[in-house]
Amino acid sequence: MIPAEFEYSKANTVDEAILALSLSEAKLLAGGHSLIPALKFRMSRPSMLVDISRIQELKGIHEEDGEIVIGAATTYAEIMADDYLRSQLPFLAAGTSTIGDMQVRNYGTIGGSLAHADPAADWPAMVLATDAAIEVKGPEGKRRINATDFFTGFFTTALDENEIITAIRIPVPPEGTxxxxxxxxxxxxxxxxxxxxxxxxxxxxxxxxxxxxxxxxxxxxxxxxxxxxxxxxxxxxxxxxxxxxxxxxxxxxxxxxxxxxxxxxxxxxxxxxxxxx
Incomplete structure (x- = not known):
């Protein structure tokens, strides 16, 4: 279970990551819990891994224009611990606590889960129920994809080539939701x-x-x-x-x-x- 040879690049910005994707047969590395097993079994053979796990613009949770914005590289553990999110939609933190184990929750990211689109993953159901939109960015700029349109089939999504999920946007729920x-x-x-x-x-x-x-x-x-x-x-x-x-x-x-x-x-x-x- 040894991966095929690949190059490694660490992106500091989303634009750097998009450029790296456009120049090679690359895969994004965030938490890596789905990608690394695929590499070991040689089900995936990218020429390069582009590490986006430390891009600050992909991290954090805040409110903006009436929406809860969760950065795509925000980990499950960070989602569980966020006081604002827990006050608005506590079931998201509770649901996240059922994912994997402590190691998975410390490194797994919400954007990675959605992009991978495993038919048995937990986050897809939760973003659908919250009427979320998936914000993505690619060579042509940013766009939003409604969660209802994002999952298109078995491990497939509406992401275009060289696009990256940047954030998940959830309407701030009315009090009493x-x-x-x-x-x-x-x-x-x-x-x-x-x-x-x-x-x-x-x-x-x-x-x-x-x-x-x-x-x-x-x-x-x-x-x-x-x-x-x-x-x-x-x-x-x-x-x-x-x-x-x-x-x-x-x-x-x-x-x-x-x-x-x-x-x-x-x-x-x-x-x-x-x-x-």
Whole structure:
């Protein structure tokens, strides 16, 4: 398990990283928890690794123009410890605490997780439920991609060639907004065999992000339509759970069959809805 030979470059700015990507068959290195195993198995053979983990403009959490802005290179541990984020959306810190182990949380970054787009990753469900936008930058400048449009398939996203995620932008929630992230974790990896993020605003709008069930994370729009503006009572929750996955095609692998995954999705959607109720 020895990687193929590659060069290493440390970028000090986002523009430096974008330039390095455009000049070679490079891969970005942030936390590295997904990239390094791929290098060892030679599933990925970049000519260069561009280290972006110390670019200051990609770090930190602040409020700007009515949005919570999380820098793409902000680690899970930093997200868990941020007082402002915990005061606005405490379920994000709680959900982050379920990811991996302490080493993963100390080095893993939110931008790296979203760019990798593992169908069993936790962050995709949470950014979907918070109605986030993904801010990216490339040779043509900056643009925003709604989280609902960002995940396009199995380990694939709407990122164009040589683009870098720079920040995640979440609308500041109205006071009284509640949220939760519930998952059935694979015991060894702690990835989500199924994960459900649910958010309810004081006005009754409900948003639900699902991960682990299909080849990409998605919004459970059928369930949202049933629940939004209505009481989260047993009848409405039952109807939402039945409608949520009617047209989905669950994955089947060595960890769980498609039938079992769909069963888990219904169980954990119900748990999430009862929590925000």
């Amino acid at each position: 509640v949220g939760t992230y519930q998952k059935f974790a694979q015991p060894a990896s702690r990835y989500a065999m199924v994960g459900v993020a649910a958010v309810k605003t004081p006005g009754g709008k409900v948003r639900i992000g699902i991960t682990g069930l299909t080849e990409k994370a998605f919004r459970a729009s059928a369930a949202e339509e049933i629940l939004s503006g209505k009481a989260l009572d047993d009848n409405n929750i039952d109807a939402a759970v039945e409608a949520a996955f009617r047209d989905t095609e669950p994955m089947s692998d060595r960890f769980a069959s498609a039938v079992y995954r769909k069963h888990l999705a219904k169980v954990y959607l119900r748990k999430a809805l009862l929590e925000i109720a």
